[in-house]
Amino acid sequence: MDANDRSIAGFTMTGHALVHWFETSIPILLVVWLAEFDVSVALLGLVVALGYAPFGLGALPGGILADRYGTKRLILCCLAGMSLAFLIISFGTSIYAVGVGLVLWGIAASVYHPAGLSLISTGVEERGTVFAWHGIAGNVGIALGPFVAATLLIFLEWQLVTAILAVPGILAVLYGLTADFDPTAAVADDVAAGANEALSLSDLTENSRVLFASAFALVFVIVTFEGLYYRGMLTYLPEILHDLPAMDGLAIPAGLEGIEPSHYIYVGLLVVGMGGQYVGGKLTDRVEPARGLVALFAVFVLLALAFIPVTQMGLGAVIVLCGVFGFFLFAIQPFYQDAVAVYTPPDTRGLSYGYTYLGEFGLGSASIAVGGVVLGEFSITVFFLVIAAFALAGAVLSVGLLSGFGRFSGPEPQYETSADD
Template identity: 75%
Template sequence: MGLNANDRAIASFTMAGHALVHWFETSIPIFLVVWLAEFDVGVALFGIVVALGYAPFGIGALPGGILADRYGTKRLIVLCLGGMSAAFLVLSLATSIYAIAIGLVLWGAAASVYHPAGLALISTGVEERGTVFAWHGIAGNAGIALGPFVAATLLIFLEWSLVAAVLAVPGVIAVLYGLSAEFNPTAAVEEDVDAGPDEALSLSEFVSNSRALFASAFAVIFLIVAVEGLYYRGMLTYLPEILHGLAAIEGLVVPAGLEGIEPADYIYVGLLVVGMGGQYVGGKLTDRIAPARGLLAIFAVLAVLALAFVPVTGMGLAAIAVLCGVFGFFLFAIQPFYQNAVAVYTPADTRGLSYGYTYLGEFGLGSASIAIGGFVLGEWSLTAFFGMIAAVAITGALISVALLAGLDRFIDTDRSVNANADD
């Protein structure tokens, strides 16, 4: 069955939004390499600055979900796109680390509302939700790969400040598209929707629904998502800088006329492209493997891969590239498993609120590893950094063992439903 006109309109709008959120997000680590050379500050301090930008990305997800209910999802997504573009224009004008910090905080605050608003829009407006969620995920992964690729390529020819301004242009175009887009945001649930967008959760309802959510096995899943966020954010933020400093990459001879190319940036982009395959395979496996088993297995693999970076960074280019590719595959393969786990263990009457809490854990709490990782890299060593990241993955595996062993039986799951029946 094909998508109807309303489904297609919502799919196009949310795919553009999802791609651009990650377009901006994953270009920041590429700029970090340039900023460290441009401004006379250490990795530890810049880690704190970047963490300040990424933290609102997650912290704002919870209020973002509430605002989406009150003011409407389309309006909030358009404001998100405009805010992210404006933030990168602020970055393009930055002449100090403080201005960089302001631009990053503005970006994080604007970007934070997308995931709860976008997912809510799809869940209430689309008839063929499974198909649109799949395309929505693919668009996000395309943005993840294209953001750093375009940033790295433009940096060969342009100053970083101009590159930041150029990256804002697609966001401006998306705002114009969003303002003209027409669709029914509640077409899939109109028979169940009695309230208008102005009827938001009251404080007492928010507290009671949150209490119900965390009285379920979702509490365990929330910990897993937060741990995955620590691993994801720590590795993806510093890997470009780490790759730039490796002897095997620094020693590469770039052909004449291509002196501005940074091979490290393209290895980083390559692992993100491979991650699209991991996301696809992981999604297919969620239909065959229980969430707890999949999470345990992939966390174990991610711990091994983090430790493998210690010896491999001293090897040749081929070994580094292969390890990065395998790492990229499993880093994104885990995401469908925790997304499925969130759906499976979410109480039925707090499903929307769970989106906000999930991304609070993933992007908000997860951003702590940026500040910690910057300190470890600045004060200690690469070995200590990868050891810390491996410890994070081991923690995720242990929590997954608890879930697999049936910890959810000791939590009130009477109100939980299997989202597979819904999706």
């Protein structure tokens, strides 16, 4: 990578890690708030849901703002806004004050993915490699957020812990202000010159019409099904692991009675996902994104079905399957991120990623409601069959994308080949 690629990589990796650092610390704090404010689980769940909702729904306006005001500026506002939100939460004296802070966090966090991915897609030459490192950084944040929050809560009051969690975000803003890079180094000069021009409502409507009249419409639906699979599995897998027969009767060493083995398996899954992110990102430089999506969705189907018999097996089988699942679950992300870059014009990249994460985090969250009903009314087997159906739909749609249906009429993407190819 050249100096510009490295600078953008460092800036976006920091932002991505911190978005998920904040995101995954919230469920840990929720347990404390439940006792602190003496409220019902239903009320607290509603308050937290109101904080998470803008995280997905705000992706589309975030993409529009990225195209209008510039990606670096928007990412800095995101980092500052998330840190400020957690500082507000740290001063909360009621669940409603905490709710205000959570809503502000969700609004600030929502703009990161369209802005960060747009910056990589227009500023980086070795796009696949940076997508991979960017994804790995997100996994680091996913794993460290709950770990650090839970550890600090052993020694400190939740208000101080929340304030401490905001410190890395503040430091990241200071670092970002000094970061120097060209955000349009990887696109043509005429595209770069037209970037950040104000979009009228008619321009926005026309750009959206052009996007959804192309292969991007198919990419959007594919990403939505990936989001349904991703959200459903990661939301309910900790609970499923906790109730497995393999977890019964495990000997916990003296002094560590509070340790929950299923949580460590879950964190391990996320850590393995870093490897999947890296391998997937490197492969996007060699494999057409549609072809990679077909293969990975097919693997998703098999993995979801494999959980049905493995949940009745021993601990070793469960750990192995979770490790394989974590690797492939995150390996797909660089492929759909690259698909957006391949099937959309550069000057609407922020808008494109805004729609993408509206599907991933917004529409994809519907599987949380669907999964809850299925697990409550039916069984784990039916749950995994439903999840497998999401992946099967994604595979079928990816075959359509591979066939070239509705391909955006831009330059044909080129992929590296080795001397042996």
